[in-house]
Amino acid sequence: MKKLLTTALTVMAAISMQAQETAYKITGTVPASVSKVYLYVMGQRAALDSATVSNGKFELSGKQNLNEIFMLDANNEGMAFFNDGTPVDMNLVNYTMAGSDLNKKLFECSLPLKKYDAATSEIYAEYEKVARDNSEAGKAKAKALAERFNVVRDSMLNDMLNIIKTNKDNLIPAVYLSQIYTALDYNELKDLLSPSAPYYNHPALARVKQQLAAFEKRMPGKMFTDLTMNDTEGKQRKLSEWCGKGNYVLVDFWASWCGPCRQEMPNVVANYEKYHAKGFEVVGVSFDNSAEAWKSAIKSIGMKWPNISDLKGWKCAAAPLYGINAIPANVLLDGEGKIVATDLRGEDLGEKLKDIYGF
Structure with missing residues (x-):
């Protein structure tokens, strides 16, 4: 009975998946310089389909998930549209499209962006x-x-x-x-x-x-999450050594290889020097892989604050704990260890600290 139930569920799942598949037919006209066109699903690197251009014309057909977003590429000239079951005919010479109402509307939205x-x-x-x-x-x-x-x-x-x-x-x-x-x-x-x-x-x-x-x-009001990593001397340290101890702390997520991080650092240094005597602390959490590059950057930038890292790059333990998927990023903690602001950069960091310390 269990085997029959499993088989039935498998068949039902297959039927459901097939029901989501929708046939596509894409025809079009492209400039004379284009010899081949490629069809991509948005967000995927590998081409889903391709067609050789003959006398400026091409045709693509197949099956793909319903309402998948397609991107047609013709020598870096492209167009986005939905796989909604209605054939699409596009002209990349005079920029016209025939298709469903949804795709025609999407096409009209794209024209002012050209x-x-x-x-x-x-x-x-x-x-x-x-x-x-x-x-x-x-x-x-x-x-x-x-x-x-x-x-x-x-x-x-x-x-x-x-x-x-x-x-x-x-x-x-x-x-x-x-x-x-x-x-x-x-x-x-x-x-x-x-x-x-x-x-x-x-x-x-x-x-x-x-x-x-x-x-x-890392929304304001949430308590900080502790991290255990090594400092530049290889000693195991925790964020809780500095956070939640009565002073404001900026936990700064960065990496030596990150250009925008390096550009922002003089601003962090200036604010650290201005407010550190009042109790303000910075703790750097690095997304580096190389200990040598990490330590060299700390020295050249003039970071006088604590720095920790697990040297795992984007697999850094801080990424899932603090939802970091782009750097530079930071969280400002109050004396209790609660997040009061995030991603303070440029003038925003100085203005926030001025509000806190009064100068």
Whole structure:
């Protein structure tokens, strides 16, 4: 009986999986320079399908999960659409699409974003020319280009957010949230990831949900989680040696190989020197693999505060405990060891400490 029940459940599971599979047929027109097109599932590196272009035309067909997000790549020129069972015909020469109402709407949403492709390509091309120029003029040009890029990026993020917010009644947010979630804070993600939203259970949002869960592990009001790692002398230390002892402590997650971490460190050093005499402490938790690189960075940066690491890189024990999936990151703890703020960088760190210490 047990064997029969197991067999029946297996068959039912197979039927269910097959029911989720939906046939796709994709045809299109591409520029003369394109000889082959590739079809990807969003978030996967390996191509799902490909087709040789003949006289500017191509055709793809097969089966894939219902409403999977496809990305068509034609010499880095692409288009996203859902596998919803309606054939898609696209033209990457004059940018038109025929398909379901959902895919036509997604296509219309993507058109205003095309301008950012040209803008970022132009900035990258200029940056490559000055990236190795260590002269003052070269550094100034590189800085100006970085600032231009930030303006373009912020504008694009705002446009994508608007697309998400105006399409909460359909699946389109799954396409854009999966692209910009790392730039959003907890409150933004929480608002956009309502369990009642029609896109909430889309597979493309798995990492977005992980990010939200990561934020929730270090929300203000929660007590710090203790960590046991070695210091630079190889001695086993615990966070609880410094945290919850009556003083404010910044637990700073970083790595010697992390460029943004290194850029932020002068700011951390300045605030440490300003407030340490008042009891402010910093504890560095490194995501390094190399002890030599870790110790060298501590010395060159001028970190006078305690530093600990398990030298396991992204397998660092702090990652799951504090929901760290990007660095730099930090948590500011009060005297009791409760989290009062997270990811304080730049002026935000100084302003928070000024509020605490009064100067």
